[in-house]
Amino acid sequence: MANQTFPGGISPGHFKDTKDKPIESLELPKKVYIPMEQHIGAPCTPTVEVGDYVKTGQKIGESDKFVSAPVHASISGEVVDIVQYNHPLGNTSQTVVIESDGQDEPDYQDEEQTVNLDSFSAEEIKNVVKEAGIVGLGGATFPTHVKISPPEDKPIDTVLINGAECEPFLTSDHRLMVEQAEKIIFGLRAIMKAVNCDRGIIAIEDNKPDAVEAMNSLVTDDDSLEVMTFETKYPQGAEKQLIKAALDREVPSGGLPMDVGCVVNNTGTALAVADALRTNKPILERVVTISGPGIEQSGNFMVRLGTLASDLIEQLGGMGDQTRKIIMGGPMMGISQPNADFPVIKGTSGVLLLTDQEVQIFEERPCINCGRCVDSCPISLLPNLLGTFMEHERPDKAEDFNALDCIECGCCTYICPARRPLVHYIRVAKGEIMAKRQNK
Ligand code: SF4
Numbered sequence: 295m296a297n298q299t300f301p302g303g304i305s306p307g308h309f310k311d312t313k314d315k316p317i318e319s320l321e322l323p324k325k326v327y328i329p330m331e332q333h334i335g336a337p338c339t340p341t342v343e344v345g346d347y348v349k350t351g352q353k354i355g356e357s358d359k360f361v362s363a364p365v366h367a368s369i370s371g372e373v374v375d376i377v378q379y380n381h382p383l384g385n386t387s388q389t390v391v392i393e394s395d396g397q398d399e400p401d402y403q404d405e406e407q408t409v410n411l412d413s414f415s416a417e418e419i420k421n422v423v424k425e426a427g428i429v430g431l432g433g434a435t436f437p438t439h440v441k442i443s444p445p446e447d448k449p450i451d452t453v454l455i456n457g458a459e460c461e462p463f464l465t466s467d468h469r470l471m472v473e474q475a476e477k478i479i480f481g482l483r484a485i486m487k488a489v490n491c492d493r494g495i496i497a498i499e500d501n502k503p504d505a506v507e508a509m510n511s512l513v514t515d516d517d518s519l520e521v522m523t524f525e526t527k528y529p530q531g532a533e534k535q536l537i538k539a540a541l542d543r544e545v546p547s548g549g550l551p552m553d554v555g556c557v558v559n560n561t562g563t564a565l566a567v568a569d570a571l572r573t574n575k576p577i578l579e580r581v582v583t584i585s586g587p588g589i590e591q592s593g594n595f596m597v598r599l600g601t602l603a604s605d606l607i608e609q610l611g612g613m614g615d616q617t618r619k620i621i622m623g624g625p626m627m628g629i630s631q632p633n634a635d636f637p638v639i640k641g642t643s644g645v646l647l648l649t650d651q652e653v654q655i656f657e658e659r660p661c662i663n664c665g666r667c668v669d670s671c672p673i674s675l676l677p678n679l680l681g682t683f684m685e686h687e688r689p690d691k692a693e694d695f696n697a698l699d700c701i702e703c704g705c706c707t708y709i710c711p712a713r714r715p716l717v718h719y720i721r722v723a724k725g726e727i728m729a730k731r732q733n734k
Pocket residue numbers: 670671672673674675676677699700701702703704705706707716717720
C-alpha cells in the first residue's frame with residue numbers, strides 16, 4: 295500500500311545533501327545577540343542590565359502574558375549591551391548582547407538525570423516546559439506550554455510528533471531522529487501525559503528510512519506509540535496536512551489541531567521537553583542545517599541561540615562569491631535576509647546560501663491561466679485569483695475567497711510556471727484583512 299498523504303501539494307526536489315552528516319558542535323561564540331522576540335505572542339522584557347554577569351541558561355527576559363516564552367542566556371559572560379538589533383523575521387528587536395567569558399558556566403544540571411514521568415503531574419510538566427522557554431522549533435515558534443494546555447472542552451486523543459521535514463535542504467529533524475530517538479520518545483510521552491492522552495504518533499516522510507528505523511526500534515513494545523510513514527511531498531509537515539494524512543481528520547477553516555483532538559509538536563520540540571525535564575536545561579541552542587551551494591562546509595550544527603549567521607558562515611569556510619540569496623529556514627517558507635548579520639533564534643531550522651541557479655527560478659512573468667497553482671494548493675484555495683485581487687489592491691475580495699485560510703506553504707508560488715509571487719500577495723492580503731478587523 296502506498297504511504298499516506300493529503301490532497302494537493304508539490305514535489306520541489308529534496309536538495310538534502312546534508313542528511314547523512316552527523317550533528318556537529320561549533321566553537322563557543324565570543325558574543326551572542328539574543329532577541330526578546332523569539333516566539334509568537336507577547337515579547338519579553340529584559341530581566342538583566344548592562345554590566346550583569348549571567349550563567350549559561352540563566353533567564354534574561356520574560357513576560358507576564360500567558361502567550362509568551364522566556365528567553366535565556368546561551369553563554370556565560372557579561373551583558374555588554376541592550377539594543378535594537380537586526381531580527382531575522384524583519385526589522386529590529388530589543389536584543390540582549392552577551393560577551394562570553396569562555397567558561398560556559400551552566401545555570402542548570404550539567405549531568406542528565408534518570409527521570410520517571412510518573413513523578414510529574416501534568417501541570418508540573420507544563421510548568422517545566424514554560425520555564426524552559428520551549429516553543430515550536432519547526433519554525434512556527436508558538437509557545438509549547440500554551441499548545442499543551444487545551445481548554446477542557448477540547449479533549450486531546452492523539453499527539454503527533456512532526457518528523458516530516460518536507461522543506462527542501464533542511465535535515466536537522468532528520469538527524470535528530472537518527473541520533474536522539476530515545477529523547478524524542480521521552481519528550482513525546484511527557485507531552486502525552488501533559489495533555490492526558492494515550493496515543494502518540496511519530497510522523498516521518500518515506501525519504502528518511504534510517505529515521506523510521508531508529509524511531510521504530512523504540513516503540514515496538516508500546517501499544518500507545520506508532521511510527522507512520524508518509525509520501526514525500528510538500529507541505530506534508532504542515533499541521534493540517536499531517537493530521538489529514540495520519541488520521542483522515544479535517545481541521546476546520548480557521549480552526550486548530552485541538553479542534554479535532556490533536557496536538558502536533560516538532561521533533562526538536564519533543565527533544566527540548568526531554569532536556570528540560572531531565573536537566574532543567576532551557577532552550578539555549580538548537581540544530582541548524584547550514585546548506586546551499588554558497589557555503590563551503592555544509593552540515594547540521596548545534597548552534598547557541600544568538601550566534602550571528604555571519605559568524606557561523608565564517609567558521610564554515612566563508613560565503614562563496616556566487617551567493618545571491620541568504621534564507622533563514624527552508625526555500626519554501628523561509629525568510630530572505632538582506633545580509634548575514636542576523637542572530638540564530640529558536641525558530642531557525644536552517645541557514646541557506648543560494649546562488650543564481652536557484653534564485654532565477656523565482657523571476658516573475660504574466661499569468662498564463664494554467665491552473666497549476668489551484669491544483670497544488672493543499673487548502674483548495676484559488677491562489678491565481680487571490681494574486682490578481684491583490685494586484686488590484688482588493689483585500690476585500692481576497693477575504694471573500696478565504697485568503698485567511700492560506701497556510702503560506704508556498705506551493706502555488708513554487709509550481710507557477712510564470713513565477714508569480716502568489717504567497718507574497720496572499721501574505722499582504724492577510725495582513726490587510728487582519729488590520730481592518732482589528733480597526734473594527
Ligand atoms: S494559497 Fe496558500 S495554502 Fe494554497 S498553495 Fe498558496 S501558499 Fe499554500
